[in-house]
Amino acid sequence: MNERLIVFTRYPEPGKSKTRLIPVLGPEGAAQLQREMTQHVLGWAKALATCRPLCLEVCFEGGDDSLMRQAFGNDLTYRRQAVGDLGQRMHAAFEAAFQAGSHRAVLIGTDCPELDGRLVQAAFDRLGENDLVLGPASDGGYYLIGLRSPAPALFDGIAWGTGEVLRVTLSVAEAAGLSVTLLPRLSDVDCPEDLAVWNRVKGCRSASDDSRRISIIIPTLNEAACLGRTLEGLRGAACLETIVVDAGSRDGTPEIAEAHGCRVLTAPPGRAGQMNAGAAVATGSVLLFLHADTLLPQDFERHIHATLAGPGVAAGAFRLSIENAQSVLRAIQWAANLRARWLQMPYGDQAIFLSAETFRAIGGFPDLPIMEDFELVRRLRRRGQIAVADASVTTLARRWNALGPLRTTWINQMVVVGYYLGVAPERLAQWYCRSEDRHREADQSVEDVLPNQRSHQESWGSPANDPH
Numbered sequence: 001m002n003e004r005l006i007v008f009t010r011y012p013e014p015g016k017s018k019t020r021l022i023p024v025l026g027p028e029g030a031a032q033l034q035r036e037m038t039q040h041v042l043g044w045a046k047a048l049a050t051c052r053p054l055c056l057e058v059c060f061e062g063g064d065d066s067l068m069r070q071a072f073g074n075d076l077t078y079r080r081q082a083v084g085d086l087g088q089r090m091h092a093a094f095e096a097a098f099q100a101g102s103h104r105a106v107l108i109g110t111d112c113p114e115l116d117g118r119l120v121q122a123a124f125d126r127l128g129e130n131d132l133v134l135g136p137a138s139d140g141g142y143y144l145i146g147l148r149s150p151a152p153a154l155f156d157g158i159a160w161g162t163g164e165v166l167r168v169t170l171s172v173a174e175a176a177g178l179s180v181t182l183l184p185r186l187s188d189v190d191c192p193e194d195l196a197v198w199n200r201v202k203g204c205r206s207a208s209d210d211s212r213r214i215s216i217i218i219p220t221l222n223e224a225a226c227l228g229r230t231l232e233g234l235r236g237a238a239c240l241e242t243i244v245v246d247a248g249s250r251d252g253t254p255e256i257a258e259a260h261g262c263r264v265l266t267a268p269p270g271r272a273g274q275m276n277a278g279a280a281v282a283t284g285s286v287l288l289f290l291h292a293d294t295l296l297p298q299d300f301e302r303h304i305h306a307t308l309a310g311p312g313v314a315a316g317a318f319r320l321s322i323e324n325a326q327s328v329l330r331a332i333q334w335a336a337n338l339r340a341r342w343l344q345m346p347y348g349d350q351a352i353f354l355s356a357e358t359f360r361a362i363g364g365f366p367d368l369p370i371m372e373d374f375e376l377v378r379r380l381r382r383r384g385q386i387a388v389a390d391a392s393v394t395t396l397a398r399r400w401n402a403l404g405p406l407r408t409t410w411i412n413q414m415v416v417v418g419y420y421l422g423v424a425p426e427r428l429a430q431w432y433c434r435s436e437d438r439h440r441e442a443d444q445s446v447e448d449v450l451p452n453q454r455s456h457q458e459s460w461g462s463p464a465n466d467p468h
Contacts, residue, residue, distance in 0.1 A: 002053075002054075002101075002102060002103040002104065003052070003053070003054035003055070003102060003103070003104045003105070003106075003124050004054060004055045004056075004057065004097040004100070004102040004104070004105045004106070005045060005048070005049070005054050005055070005056050005057075005105075005106050005108070005120060006057055006059055006093050006094075006097065006105060006106065006107040006108070007041060007042065007045060007056070007057070007058045007059065007107075007108055007109075007110065008059050008060075008081065008089075008090070008093070008107060008108070008109045008110070009034075009038045009041075009058060009059075009060055009061075009109065009110045010034060010060060010061045010062050011060055011061070011062035011063025011064075011067055011068055011071065012031040012032065012034040012035035012038070012071065013031060013062050013063060014027035014028050014030070014031040015027045015031075016031075016062055017030055017031040017033075017034035017062075018030035018031070018033050018034050018190075020190055020191055020192075021033065021190075021191070021192060021195070023192070024192045024195075033189075033198070034110075035071060036202070037110045037111065037113060037189065037198065038071075038072060038110045039072065040110075040113060040201070040202075041108070041110045041115070042058070042072055042073075042076065044116050044117045045117070045120075046075070046076070047117060047283065048117040048120060048121065051281065052121065052124075054124070055077070055100075055102065056076065056077065057076075057077040057078070057079055058072070058076050058077065058078050058079070059078075059079050059080070059081045059089075059093050060078060060079075060080060060081060061080075061081050064080075065078050065080075079093075079096075081093070085160060086160040086161075087154075087155030087156060087158050087160060088155065090107055090145070090155055091150075091152050091154075091155040091156075093105075093107060094107065094147055094150060094151075095150055098149065098150055103148060104124055104127040104128075104146065104147075104148050105146065105147055105148075106120060106123045106124060106127075106133070106144060106145070106146040107144070107145050107146070108120065108135075108143065108144045109143060109188075111143065111188040111189055111190060112135075112137065112143035112144075112186050112187070112188050112189070113189060113197060113198050113201040113202070114186040114187065114197065114201060115135065115143055115144065115186060116241070117283075118241055118242075118243075118261065118262065118263035119135065119144070119183055119184070119261055120144070121263055122183060122258050122261075122262075122263065122264065123135070123144055123146045123183060124146065125264070126146075126181045126258070127146050127147070127148045129179075129181075130148075130179045130180060130181040131147065131148060131149070131151070131173075131178040131179045131180070132145070132146065132147060132151065132154070132173050132178045132179070132180045132181075133145070133146040133180070133181050133182075133183065134146075134166065134169065134170075134180065134181075134182055134183065135182075135183040135184075135186065136166050136182055136183070136184075136185045136186075137166070137185070137186060137187065137188045138185055138186065138187045138188070139163060139187075139188055139190065140162065140163030140164060140165060140166055140167070141161075141162075141163075141165040141166055141188070142165065142166050142169065143186055143188060144183060151173075151176065151178060153172050153175075153176050154169055154172055154173065154176075183258075183261070184259065184260065184261045212285070212286075212301070212305060213240070213241065213283065213284040213285055213286070214240050214241075214284045214285075214286045214287075214288055214301060214304060214353075215240075215241050215242075215243060215278075215279075215282035215283060215284030215286070215287050215288070215356070216234065216240065216241070216242045216243065216288045216290050217243050217245065217275055217278035217279060217282065217287060217288070217289050217290070218230070218242065218243070218244045218245070218257075218262075218278075218289075218290050218291070218292055219245050219246075219247070219271045219274035219275050219278070219289075219291075219292075220244055220245070220246045220247065220249060220253050220254075220257070220274075220292050221246065221247040221248065221249055221253070221269060222249045222250065222251045222253060223249065223251075223253050223292035223293070224249070224251040224252045224253045224256055225251075226292055226293040226396060227244075227253055227256050227257065227292045228256050228260070229295070230290070230292055230293065230294065230295060231256070231257070231260040231262065232260075233295045233296055234260075234296065240284075240301070241263065241282065241283060241284055242257075242260070242261070242262040242263070243262065243263045243264075243265065243278040243281065243282060244257035244262045244263070244264050244265070244278075245264075245265045245266070245267050245274040245275065245277050245278040246264060246265070246266055246267070246274075247266070247267060247268060247269040247270070247274055248266070248269065253292075254266075263281070265277055265278060265281065271348075271365075271372065272365040272366065272367055272368055272372035273365075273367065275289050275364075275365050276364045276365050279356070279359055279360075279364060282356060284356060285355060285356055285357075286304060286305075286308065286353060286354070286355055286356065287353065287354060287355070287356050287359050288304065288351055288352070288353040289348065289351065289352050289353070289373075290351050291348060291349060291351075291395065293395055293396040294349060294351060294393050294394065294395040294396075295393060295394045295395075296318075296351060296393055297318065297391040297392060297393060297394075299391075300318075300391065303318070303389040303390060303391045304316065304353050304389065306389075306390075307353075307387045307388075307389045307390075308353070308354070308355065308387075310385070310387050312384045312385050313384055313385050313386075313387045314354065314358060314380045314381070314383040314384030314385060314386065315352060315353065315354035315358065315377075315380045315384075315386050315387075316352075316353050316354070316386065316387045316388065316389055317340060317346035317350040317351060317352045317353065317386065317387075317388055317389070318346075318350050318351050318388070318389045318391055318392055318393040319337050319340070319350070319388060319389070319391065319392040319393070320333055320336045320337055320340070320346075320349055320350050320392065320393065320395065321333060321392040321393065321394045321395070322394075322395060322396075322397050323394050323395065323396055323397055324397060329397060336349075336350070337388070340386075340388050341388050344377075344381055344385065344386035345374075345377055345386070346377065346386060346388065347373050347374065347377075348373040349393070349395050350388075350393060351393045352373065352376070352377070354380065358380070358383065361383075362376070362379045362380065362383070366379075
């Protein structure tokens, strides 16, 4: 296989594992922590290897092959680490990977519980254009290193275990002319004060493991102006994966997503196809489809699980709140929430969520150029109730500001009427675009209203598909 994931770990032997934690956990407790953290990493690594064609191998210290298999299973490739300091051992592992035919190799440890498959995927993807990828650790080291060719200088003369590892490595890479990219900074668990990180991750995993995992899927095209703010609002959420499906942005949108630790996919323009692509690789038991300009409420996970747990509920959505809404926008906001609650017809701006099982059972979003969320909700209503959570999402007013609230609402409602009357979605999409273009020519451009920011519809290169 062209890609190889190398996991460095140690057999969990009391007195020789997590030695800096022995004073607070004791020898047995420290060894058990080593075992649990290794199992955590190998769990998601094996899942990653089922959906990405890569070779997964475990390089270990202590114990032997038989003991490692007893501890972590027979379905893995085990290899003892080479002799020498950490740098020599890592260099030997990379050398073996490239000699075996790998074109990209990523090496990780088991000390960083926040590391997961999406970041490792991002590392492999970035090696397509970079020589070196590093995952900075908060203690000054790194939790991940990836290469696409041998680079022995990176492992020579480094004071391992100090706070200078990352800085010196970057200096060596610069001197060697290597192109470098960095992943988000994460925390290792080495000292007693680091145990809070593991306890938080472990707490998420113990909540029925993946049964509460939420996959947030965000379709994008040139959304750099607002995506960062949306992703910042997800920080600190547990049991969460975020998948950004980009349709060829030229404004740095994918880079913003990667910098926030998202899994980034590419797909042809068209929100239905993009969201289906994200859902196809999602690992969560719940899928939430979020627009790049929409902020989720605090504690959104609790609201999602509570809403879906209601009797007869097939899917859910949040109440709509338009940022800085005044007069007409307040009326539009009120009407949207009334429609969602009484007619059970929320649209995309309200962050529709449902179980992954239900989504796949109804065939996902229909392949339509417009009104795909409208049709999805209609299909879901045949399976049960569309419930509204007791919390609101906040979306930017840019779509309404672009053409004016009344004009935008009139255009959207004409699309809905046309769809009910059986007009082909392709014709509706063409009419929608022409209507917007005519109004823009008569008034001012979107860029005059919102500097450096394109409208939700215009940035898409296709009509909006969540009319209100």
